[in-house]
Amino acid sequence: MKNLPLRQLMPVLEGKVLSGSMTKTIQNAAKYGEHLITDSSLVFLLKRKSSFPLPAVHNLTVVTSNPKAVKSVRDDVTVVYVENVRKAYGRFISFYRNLFQLPVIGVTGTCGKTTTKEMISWILSEKDHVVRTKLSHNGLARNLDYLLEIDEKTDYAVFEMGVSGPNQLLYSAHYFRPQIGIITAIGTDHIEGFRSQEAYIAEKAKMLKAVGKNGTILLNRDDDTIRSFDLSEFTGKVLYYGQDPKAHYRAHSIQFNLKKNGMDFTLACHEGEFACFVPGYGTHNVSNALAAIGASTLVGVKIQDAVRRLHTFHHIKSHLQFYEGKKGSLxxxxxxxxxxxxxxxxxxxxxxxxxxxxxxxxxxxxxxxGDYAEQEHRKVGALAAEKNVDVLIAVGENAYPICLEAAKRGMNPKAIHNVTTQAALLSLLGQLASPQTSILLKTSMRRSFSNTLQALVTKSKTD
Structure with a gap:
């Protein structure tokens, strides 16, 4: 965080000092109970509680509408009274963000947003200082932490803007104020937090509002839902990427490069055609690379430099990582x-x-x-049958519709399994594993046997 004199912040907070000194420097900001409170922090007491014991750190400034609830007030603590703490906090966020005039890129989508954000950051960080969200840690409570990482040394900021409920995208936009927005793909996810799939889609589409009337939006032209967006009221600049012939950043001649563990493709755009390679497999990875290249060029990076930089990109863990498994399996x-x-x-x-x-x-x-669980699991079963996988193992009772649909679509019932325990899964994989077997683990390990991978891995394929 940029250090700020408390006196400079008082008009922003619209507060009154009840006790303590006003001649101090603020070096951190925190919401009580949500963020780490360190020396010289500006602490907002947003929650309604009868008691707020202060931590044993020095030179705190506390913003409150209930001074009597503040406990353990030492001589070096400044207590600032405001009528509405939430509004004071909002004004502080706006004030701090307005201190910096820098390009900010926001990325959202059902999938691909973390990798796209990481690719953009990798390209930009070759010569400049970039603030970005860490991994896929995009919860709303982290917004303040990321915002405060911006200081005088920051050249660019790239933020992943996830949503799990209504109005969250614009909430994050209040912190970050992106001028460039990317929507990577829209499928089905986090439906329990929304009324319907339509509400989820509408929330993602709010990126159009988040970038402002003069902003730029990068959209995946290959995504049917995104392509059907009503852009009639958007006054900013719209650019598309994808394999679609109408995309501004178009990929063609896409090939899996098994020797280099990545994807070869040709980028066609206004500046010409460029031979590209991106580490990591899948046409979705090419799509992520197109978005990253497009966003980077919008902030001044030459396409040749962005393409070159992507050659050395490293994916984050558990994103289609290859290992040597038990019995020589892949x-x-x-x-x-x-x-x-x-x-x-x-x-x-x-x-x-x-x-x-x-x-x-x-x-x-x-x-x-939510209510979409069975139909979406059945879609997965249809995909497995369509891709002609040899063996399908669905993990968990709720995954059983995957098996039903795969069988319905013609997959051999003897090659379809539903397991509900880790022991059963490991036993089955132990029977199937061999040098002639390729095994995909596509689960959320938060629920699906978190140490299964460790039990199966021998070593990384890149070791």
Whole structure:
């Protein structure tokens, strides 16, 4: 955080000092009970509680509408009274963000947003200082932490803007104020937090509002839902990426490069055609790369430099990582999270990299689908049958519709299994594993046997 004199913040807070000194420097900001409170913090007491014991740190400034609830007030604590703490907090967020005029890129979508954000950050960080969300840690409570990482040394900021309920995207936009927005893909996810699939889609589409009337939006032209967005009221700039002939950043001649563990493709855009390579398998990975290249060029990076930089990109863990598994099998770890859209991408990678091996797809329960659970699990079963995987293992009772639909679509019932315990899964995989077997683990390991991967891995394929 940029250090700020408390005196400078008083008009922003619209507060009155009840006790303590006003001549101090603020070095951190925190919401009580949500963020780490350190020396010289500005602490907002947002919750309604009868008692707020202060931590044993120095030079705190406390913003409250109930001074009597503040306990353990030492001599170096400044207590600031405001009528409405939440509004004062909102004004502080706006004030701090307005201190910095820098390009900010926001990324949302059902899947691909973490990788796209990481790719953009990797390209930009070659020469400049980039603030970004860490991994896929995009919960709303982290917004303040990320915002406060911006200071005088920051050149760019790239934020993943996830949603699990209504109005969350614009809530994050209040903190970050992106001028460039990316929507990677829209499938089915987090439905329990929304009234319907339509409400989920509408929430993602709010990125159009988040970038403002003069902002730029990058949209995946290959996604049917995104392509059907009503853009009539959007006054900013719209750019598309994908394989679609009308995309501004278009990929063609896409090939799996099994020797280099990635994807070859040709980028066609206004500046010409460029031969590209991106580490990591899958056409979805090409899509992520297109978005990253497009966003980077919008903030001044030359396309040639963005393409070159992507050659050395490293994916984060559990995103289609390859390992040598038990009995010499090939093991593909895609256990970071799961939804129908990412399952389709993972199955493509399983099949395209098998090189004659028997393909085994281990697919776990998909979380937060609400009333859509059965139909979405059945879609996954249809995908498995469509991709002609040799063996299907559905993990968990709620994943049983995957098996039903796969059988309905013509897959051999003897090759379809539903397991509900880790012991049963490991036993079955132990029987199937061999040098001629390729096994995809596509589950959310938060629920589907968190140490299954460790039990199966021998070593990383890149070791």
């Amino acid at each position: 093991l593909i770890d895609d256990t970071w999270n799961t939804n129908p859209t990412s399952i389709k991408a993972a199955l493509e990678v399983l099949v395209e990299t098998a090189e004659g091996r028997k393909t085994v797809a281990v697919l776990g329960e998909i979380e937060e689908l």
